[in-house]
Amino acid sequence: MSERVPARLALEDGRIFHGRHFGARAEVAAEVVFNTSLVGYQEVLTDPSYCFEAVTFTTPILGIYGVPGDLDAQSAQPRAAAILCREVCHRPSNWRSQESLPAYMERHGIPGIEGLDTRSLTQHLRDQGSKIGVISQDDSLSDADLVDKAKAAPRMEGLDLAKVVTTNEPYAWTEGFTPDTHPWSQNLPAPQAAPGSVGKVVVVDFGVKYEILRHLVARGCEVLVVPATTTAAEVFAHDPVGVFLSNGPGDPAAVTYGHELVRELVAAARVPVFGICLGHQILCLALGAKSHHMKFGHRGSNHPVRDHETGRVLITAQNHGFAIDCESLAATPLEPSFTSLFDGCLEGVRHKQLPVESVQFHPEAGPGPKEAAAFFERFVSAIRGAKVGAKQVAG
Known part of the structure; x- marks a missing residue:
C-alpha cells in the first residue's frame, strides 16, 4: 500500500x-x-x-x-x-x-x-x-x-469538450459481443446478426463509448466512426444507410458545428438519424430547441424513465449535466418520447415525420441495466424501413 x-x-x-x-x-x-x-x-x-x-x-x-x-x-x-x-x-x-x-x-x-x-x-x-x-x-x-x-477555473457552461475527446481520423469498428469480450456473461448483451448485413452506419464521435459501437456491430451494422467536425457532405460521401450521433462531454450549445451537421442531415431526409446523450442534445438544438445546465445532473445506473408510446417504465443508465427544455420543443418538429420519473426531465424525442430519434439516457449501459437496449433495434428497424421505402419509390 x-x-x-x-x-x-x-x-x-x-x-x-x-x-x-x-x-x-x-x-x-x-x-x-x-x-x-x-x-x-x-x-x-x-x-x-x-x-x-x-x-x-x-x-x-x-x-x-x-x-x-x-x-x-x-x-x-x-x-x-x-x-x-x-x-x-x-x-x-x-x-x-x-x-x-x-x-x-x-x-x-x-x-x-x-x-x-x-x-x-x-x-x-x-x-x-x-x-x-x-x-x-x-x-x-x-x-x-x-x-x-x-x-x-473554467466553467462547464460554454465548454466544447467534444473536440477534446473525438477521434482525429475516421476508423472502422468491427468488434461486437462475443464470449471473448464478455467472458463473465452467459448471455451476450445483444443478438448477433450477420456482420455488415444492415449496411454502413456513420457514427459521429462526440465522445463515443465502445459499448455503443459494439451494440451497432452486433446488430449487423458496418460501423465507420468519424470526427465530430465531419460535415454532412463528408458523411454522405460514405453512402451510409444511417447516421448515429454519439454521447460526449461538455455544453451542447458550444458544439455549433454539430448543430450545422444535424440540420443538413435532417433537411436532406436521406437516412435515419439517431442520437444518444450529447448527440440527443445536439439534435434537439439543431432543430430549434433550447438547453440548460442542470443543478446537479443525472449520473447513475438506476434512473427510471417512462416511454410515452407504451407507458412502460425502463430503468436506465444516465450521465448528463445538461438537459433540453421540454417546453422549447413546441417550436420544433420534435415531440417528447421519454420522461424522467425522478424529476420530469426530458429523456428522449422523436421527429414527427422523419426517422429521427434520440434519447438522453444510455441504452448501451456500460455500466448499468440492459433493458433500454431496444433503442438500437429501433435504429436498425428505421434503416430497414427506409430501404423498403426507397425501393418502392424507385419502383
Missing part, C-alpha cells in the same frame, strides 16, 4: 473536504459531480462524457474487484479528471482483476481522494448544485489558495 498522503478538495463556494490521496500525484480543477452506481468505476473513468469531471461515488467502497484489463474500458484512456470516494480497496480480489484501481489511476495520471465524507459532499452538491473544485495534495497551499484556484 502506498504512503497515505493528505489531500484536499476545495470547492468554489469555499467548502473544504479532507481525505487521503490515491492514484496519481496531480492537482486538477474540474466540475465535481456525484454518481450513484455501485459498480462500473472503470467504465465511468473511461467514458469520454466524464471529461473535466471529478466523480464522487456514493457507494461506500470502491475498487474491490480491481481493474480487469481493457475489456470493460469505454475508450482508449481514462477521461474523468479525478475520483472521490469514502474508501478505496488497495488489494482487490477477483478472477478478472489485473491491477488495483489506485495502480490503474496512477498509471494513467488520474488523482483520487479517499476518506472523504461522501455523504456530506453529495448532499452539498445536491442542495447547492455541482461546483468547480480543485483536488490537491500540496500542503504548502492554504485552503483560501485552493478556493481561489477553483473560482478561476
Whole structure:
C-alpha cells in the first residue's frame, strides 16, 4: 500500500473536504459531480462524457474487484479528471482483476481522494448544485489558495469538450459481443446478426463509448466512426444507410458545428438519424430547441424513465449535466418520447415525420441495466424501413 498522503478538495463556494490521496500525484480543477452506481468505476473513468469531471461515488467502497484489463474500458484512456470516494480497496480480489484501481489511476495520471465524507459532499452538491473544485495534495497551499484556484477555473457552461475527446481520423469498428469480450456473461448483451448485413452506419464521435459501437456491430451494422467536425457532405460521401450521433462531454450549445451537421442531415431526409446523450442534445438544438445546465445532473445506473408510446417504465443508465427544455420543443418538429420519473426531465424525442430519434439516457449501459437496449433495434428497424421505402419509390 502506498504512503497515505493528505489531500484536499476545495470547492468554489469555499467548502473544504479532507481525505487521503490515491492514484496519481496531480492537482486538477474540474466540475465535481456525484454518481450513484455501485459498480462500473472503470467504465465511468473511461467514458469520454466524464471529461473535466471529478466523480464522487456514493457507494461506500470502491475498487474491490480491481481493474480487469481493457475489456470493460469505454475508450482508449481514462477521461474523468479525478475520483472521490469514502474508501478505496488497495488489494482487490477477483478472477478478472489485473491491477488495483489506485495502480490503474496512477498509471494513467488520474488523482483520487479517499476518506472523504461522501455523504456530506453529495448532499452539498445536491442542495447547492455541482461546483468547480480543485483536488490537491500540496500542503504548502492554504485552503483560501485552493478556493481561489477553483473560482478561476473554467466553467462547464460554454465548454466544447467534444473536440477534446473525438477521434482525429475516421476508423472502422468491427468488434461486437462475443464470449471473448464478455467472458463473465452467459448471455451476450445483444443478438448477433450477420456482420455488415444492415449496411454502413456513420457514427459521429462526440465522445463515443465502445459499448455503443459494439451494440451497432452486433446488430449487423458496418460501423465507420468519424470526427465530430465531419460535415454532412463528408458523411454522405460514405453512402451510409444511417447516421448515429454519439454521447460526449461538455455544453451542447458550444458544439455549433454539430448543430450545422444535424440540420443538413435532417433537411436532406436521406437516412435515419439517431442520437444518444450529447448527440440527443445536439439534435434537439439543431432543430430549434433550447438547453440548460442542470443543478446537479443525472449520473447513475438506476434512473427510471417512462416511454410515452407504451407507458412502460425502463430503468436506465444516465450521465448528463445538461438537459433540453421540454417546453422549447413546441417550436420544433420534435415531440417528447421519454420522461424522467425522478424529476420530469426530458429523456428522449422523436421527429414527427422523419426517422429521427434520440434519447438522453444510455441504452448501451456500460455500466448499468440492459433493458433500454431496444433503442438500437429501433435504429436498425428505421434503416430497414427506409430501404423498403426507397425501393418502392424507385419502383
